[in-house]
Amino acid sequence: KVLHGEVVAVGPGARKDNGDFIPxxxxxxxxxxxxxxxxxxxxxENDEKEYHLFRENDILAKIE
Known part of the structure; x- marks a missing residue:
């Protein structure tokens, strides 16, 4: 089963072993x-919504 979601926040990105930035x-x-x-x-706190944190590489697809 695949779930639909909306991105509500993102982190700054990551760095490769050589220090190059990965956006x-x-x-x-x-x-x-x-x-x-x-x-x-x-x-x-003070928010009744349920949120789920996923790593970017866990995202199966971005819907245009």
Missing amino acids: VQVKVGDKVLLPEYGGTKVNL
């Missing part, structure tokens, strides 16, 4: 497909 390929507002299992469930 993030998704941005806030992007619609994405995610695996049913994986990610980390997060609940924020």
Whole structure:
């Protein structure tokens, strides 16, 4: 089963072993497909929404 999601926040990116910067390929507002299992469930104070953290390489596809 594949889940639909919307990106609500992204990190700064990563660095290769040689120090070169790897930019993030998704941005806030992007619609994405995610695996049913994986990610980390997060609940924020004073927010009834349920959030899940995924690594960028866990994203199956970005929906245009």
